[in-house]
Amino acid sequence: MSSAQTNNGTVNHRGSxxxxxxxxxxxxxxxxxxxxSKDALDILKKAISILNN
Structure with missing residues (x-):
């Protein structure tokens, strides 16, 4: 959603x-x-951060 807001309504996607x-x-x-993999790692880091608080 935020991608569309910053790119004039266009959402970039990964194609072939x-x-x-x-x-x-x-x-x-x-x-x-x-x-x-980097995206998944970032999500896991955020989850660990939330659980440690």
């Missing part, structure tokens, strides 16, 4: 993209996996 080679597809997949 147009990749020229298998290695570019693999790099994109790994970058997505890394971002997802």
């Amino acid at each position: 993209g147009n990749h020229n080679s298998d290695s570019e597809k693999e790099i994109a997949r790994l970058e997505k996996e890394l971002k997802d």
